[in-house]
Amino acid sequence: MLVNGECREHIEISDRGFQYGDGLFETIAVSNGQPVFFDRHIDRLEAGCRRLFIPFPGTELLTFEAKKLCQHSNKAVLKLILTRGSGGRGYRQPEVIQTTRVLSLHPFPSFPCSRLGIFASIYEEQGIVVRFCDTRLGLNPVLAGIKHLNRLEQILARAEWSDPDIQEGIMLDMNEHVIEGTMTNLFYVKNNTLYTSSITLTGVAGIMRGIIMVMASDHGLSAIEHTFTKDELLTADEVFVCNSIVGIWPIKQIAAKCFSVGVRTRQLQAWLIQFINEANNRGL
Amino acid sequence: MLVNGECREHIEISDRGFQYGDGLFETIAVSNGQPVFFDRHIDRLEAGCRRLFIPFPGTELLTFEAKKLCQHSNKAVLKLILTRGSGGRGYRQPEVIQTTRVLSLHPFPSFPCSRLGIFASIYEEQGIVVRFCDTRLGLNPVLAGIKHLNRLEQILARAEWSDPDIQEGIMLDMNEHVIEGTMTNLFYVKNNTLYTSSITLTGVAGIMRGIIMVMASDHGLSAIEHTFTKDELLTADEVFVCNSIVGIWPIKQIAAKCFSVGVRTRQLQAWLIQFINEANNRGL
Numbered sequence: 001m002l003v004n005g006e007c008r009e010h011i012e013i014s015d016r017g018f019q020y021g022d023g024l025f026e027t028i029a030v031s032n033g034q035p036v037f038f039d040r041h042i043d044r045l046e047a048g049c050r051r052l053f054i055p056f057p058g059t060e061l062l063t064f065e066a067k068k069l070c071q072h073s074n075k076a077v078l079k080l081i082l083t084r085g086s087g088g089r090g091y092r093q094p095e096v097i098q099t100t101r102v103l104s105l106h107p108f109p110s111f112p113c114s115r116l117g118i119f120a121s122i123y124e125e126q127g128i129v130v131r132f133c134d135t136r137l138g139l140n141p142v143l144a145g146i147k148h149l150n151r152l153e154q155i156l157a158r159a160e161w162s163d164p165d166i167q168e169g170i171m172l173d174m175n176e177h178v179i180e181g182t183m184t185n186l187f188y189v190k191n192n193t194l195y196t197s198s199i200t201l202t203g204v205a206g207i208m209r210g211i212i213m214v215m216a217s218d219h220g221l222s223a224i225e226h227t228f229t230k231d232e233l234l235t236a237d238e239v240f241v242c243n244s245i246v247g248i249w250p251i252k253q254i255a256a257k258c259f260s261v262g263v264r265t266r267q268l269q270a271w272l273i274q275f276i277n278e279a280n281n282r283g284l
Numbered sequence: 285m286l287v288n289g290e291c292r293e294h295i296e297i298s299d300r301g302f303q304y305g306d307g308l309f310e311t312i313a314v315s316n317g318q319p320v321f322f323d324r325h326i327d328r329l330e331a332g333c334r335r336l337f338i339p340f341p342g343t344e345l346l347t348f349e350a351k352k353l354c355q356h357s358n359k360a361v362l363k364l365i366l367t368r369g370s371g372g373r374g375y376r377q378p379e380v381i382q383t384t385r386v387l388s389l390h391p392f393p394s395f396p397c398s399r400l401g402i403f404a405s406i407y408e409e410q411g412i413v414v415r416f417c418d419t420r421l422g423l424n425p426v427l428a429g430i431k432h433l434n435r436l437e438q439i440l441a442r443a444e445w446s447d448p449d450i451q452e453g454i455m456l457d458m459n460e461h462v463i464e465g466t467m468t469n470l471f472y473v474k475n476n477t478l479y480t481s482s483i484t485l486t487g488v489a490g491i492m493r494g495i496i497m498v499m500a501s502d503h504g505l506s507a508i509e510h511t512f513t514k515d516e517l518l519t520a521d522e523v524f525v526c527n528s529i530v531g532i533w534p535i536k537q538i539a540a541k542c543f544s545v546g547v548r549t550r551q552l553q554a555w556l557i558q559f560i561n562e563a564n565n566r567g568l
Contacts, residue, residue, distance in 0.1 A: 001297055010294035011302055013285055013386055018295055019365075020435035021305025052436070053443055081303075084439075089393070090467055091435060091442040102297055109373070138486075139458050140422030142440055150434035151304035151375060152336070155368075156426055158375040159337055174423050183374055202422075 001104040002065050015100055017083030020091065021149040023100070024048040024083075026207075028066075029245050030076040030105070031118045035066050037244065037279060040207045045082060048146045054084050055099050062101065069103050075118070077106040077245055083149070109245065117273065119247025124269065127252030127261050128167035130241070132230065133157040133182065137173040137202040145205040158182045168241055170233075170254065173202050177227050184243045185209035188236035189264040194223040195236075208242040215271045221264070238262030247272055285388040286349050299384055301367030304375065305433040307384070308332040308367075310491075312350075313529050314360040314389070315402045319350050321528065321563060324491045329366060332430045338368050339383050346385065353387050359402070361390040361529060367433070393529065401557065403531025408553065411536030411545050412451035414525070416514065417441040417466065421457040421486040429489040442466045452525055454517075454538065457486050461511050468527045469493035472520035473548040478507040479520075492526040499555045505548070522546030531556055 001009055016022035026045055029036040042059050049056040062080065070078055081102040087094035111121035135157040143150070157171050168181040179197045180186050185206040187196045194216050199205055216223035233239065239251040239259055248269050250261040285293055300306035310329055313320040326343050333340040346364065354362055365386040371378035395405035419441035427434070441455050452465040463481045464470050469490040471480045478500050483489055500507035517523065523535040523543055532553050534545040 003297070009297055011297050013287070013293055013295050013388060015302070016439075018299070018302040019309075019433070020439060021433050022436060022439055025303075052440070091438040093439065093443055104297060135426055136424060138422035138424030138427070140420065140437065142419055143422070143436055148436055149303070149305050150436050152306060152427055152432055152434050153424065154375040155300075155304060155306055155377065156336070159377055 001102065002069055003102050004100060005065060011100065011102065012086050014086040015083055016085060016088065016093075017081065017100060017149055021151070022052075022084045023054065023081060023149045024052065025147055025149060026078075026080045027244060028078040028080065029108070029118055030070045030073045030078050033067075033071045033073060034280070035070055035078050036118060036276065037207055037211065038063065038066060040210065041080070041244070044147065044205065044207060045080065048148065049082065049099075051146055052084075052148070053093070054082060055097050057082065057099050057101050062103075065101070065103050069105050073105060075108045077108055079104045079106060081149070111246075118276065119269075119272070121246065121249075123167060123249045124247055127250035127259075128241070129165055129253040130168045130170055130181070130251055131161060131166050131255060133160055133169040133171050135160065135171065137171050137179050139174050139201040141201055144202050145199050147204050154182045167249070172230065176229060178230060178233050179203045180206075181241045184241035184246065184249070186233075186239070186241050187212060188233055188240075189238040189262060190236050192221070192264070194221055194264065195228065196223070196225055198225045198227050206242065207244050208247065211272070211275060212242060212248070212268060215268060215275055219267075219271060221267075238265045240265045240268075285386065286353055287386050288384060289349060295384070295386065296370050298370040299367055300369060300372065300377075301365065301384060301433055305435070306336075306368045307338065307365060307433045308336065309431055309433060310362075310364040311528060312362040312364065313392070313402055314354045314357045314362050317351075317355045317357060318564070319354055319362050320402060320560065321491055321495065322347065322350060324494065325364070325528070328431065328489065328491060329364065332432065333366065333383075335430055336368075336432070337377070338366060339381050341366065341383050341385050346387075349385070349387050353389050357389060359392045361392055363388045363390060365433070395530075402560065403553075403556070405530070405533075407451060407533045408531055411534035411543075412525070413449055413537040414452045414454055414465070414535055415445060415450050416539060417444055417453040417455050419444065419455065421455050421463050423458050423485040425485055428486050429483050431488050438466045451533070456514065460513060462514060462517050463487045464490075465525045468525035468530065468533070470517075470525050471496060471523070472517055473522040473546060474520050476505070476548070478505055478548065479512065480507070480509055482509045482511050490526065491528050492531065495556070495559060496526060496532070496552060499552060499559055503551075503555060505551075522549045524549045524552075
């Protein structure tokens with residue numbers, strides 16, 4: 001782990017990340033010593049800093065530290081946390097903010113799999129089973145989209161089930177609109193159009209979500225952000241979830257309703273492999 | 285500072301309090317070596333643990349550690365943080381939770397004041413000036429009332445102003461209902477009845493708020509929790525904010541509207557001194 005450039009496993013108790021969840025994070029796949037889609041993660045981090053008024057430590061410094069930490073890892077997860085540092089009185093931020101940066105490397109989650117590739121897993125191949133969570137996402141445009149450190153809603157939603165045959169839980173917001181998985185974004189396909197939830201009131205603007213929107217546009221597939229209910233979701237032709245670590249996981253079952261892994265989902269998975277190779281070639 | 289009973293100023297980076305804001309806290313006034321209303325703070329902490337499924341470390345242990353830390357302090361602030369400890373994969377909580385407990389002692393905020401007493405200050409005497417914040421509180425009954433570590437909304441609201449002549453900001457929720465101050469609960473008096481915001485959808489169930497409700501009931505003053513707007517608030521006869529550190533602060537001005545410090549507010553301040561003395565005599 002690297003804390004402000006030093007090898008440490010501890011953080012000051014006074015750090016506002018610990019005191020108030022006053023910060024941001026990124027969870028990044030590492031493949032062959034390289035953080036995957038690092039430029040996109042850094043851009044989101046910088047955008048999050050702007051929205052929370054946390055000084056951004058700079059792309060160069062974060063890139064240097066990330067590469068240093070990842071260089072000997074074949075496959076891992078890099079977690080990057082930025083906080084507003086220590087100080088200030090109560091909620092009031094300090095006059096001078098010394099952003100804390102924490103980079104840590106973790107084992108890649110071990111999903112059974114039959115082929116090679118950063119996102120290869122039995123779930124990517126065969127699809128997953130998901131449930132609807134009871135815990136609702138609160139609504140707040142000030143925080144919507146940001147991958148911030150206030151994650152109690154996701155923790156409570158994830159605590160709702162322990163059945164290992166259920167891989168993800170879908171979360172609705174307070175208006176009963178479908179938003180995302182506890183750790184993923186959600187898409188569905190209907191009549192050859194791709195849909196995902198609008199995240200202006202709640203939810204996380206996932207990096208993989210953004211990549212899927214770009215890939216769809218590049219390949220002439222209509223992709224629409226909108227607001228939809230459980231019932232609308234259950235009439236979809238195909239459904240999948242995505243994030244930076246698992247890639248694209250088709251959903252084969254939501255509660256009692258079964259879905260086939262469809263042609264559009266398979267196309268997006270194939271485009272994603274292409275997209276990664278192109279990014280690798282550009283050194284991102 | 286005491287971390288799980290040991291003198292330390294650091295916490296593991298893997299602690300879920302730092303990773304996700306996965307925990308709770310209490311801010312407690314310390315007077316003459318004693319944490320004030322400690323029983324109430326401990327009860328709220330235990331209730332919060334129940335709602336977040338965090339094992340409660342026990343009243344005896346927390347009391348022992350708090351008294352040890354406070355014994356030589358004449359006037360201070362004790363902060364008590366409990367988190368879900370380290371471990372688990374992502375948002376999923378660990379199979380066995382080892383609750384982290386952090387107790388820290390801080391200087392009491394130095395407000396100018398002309399008399400003695402734990403809550404004595406120029407603001408308690410003369411009242412404060414407040415503003416309405418633009419940052420809205422998100423709505424979520426799952427987290428409403430709990431003093432948890434997800435505090436970005438309060439931080440963004442407190443960052444809206446730096447004018448030292450404004451002592452507090454009033455926060456509305458997404459439905460434009462008045463809820464509380466950034467660090468206080470809010471009450472108003474109208475036609476000899478006391479009103480405070482309902483906190484079933486958002487807000488913190490403050491200890492001082494609870495004490496004020498009890499005192500009102502003990503003295504035959506009607507006290508009602510309900511839902512109200514900015515406009516309703518501005519027609520009040522008296523308005524005040526409260527918390528465990530400042531006691532009761534009358535509001536003398538909200539935005540452009542002035543208020544006099546009224547007889548009911550003065551009564552509650554007097555009852556509070558009595559209430560503390562009685563609690564002290566009972567050793568709480």
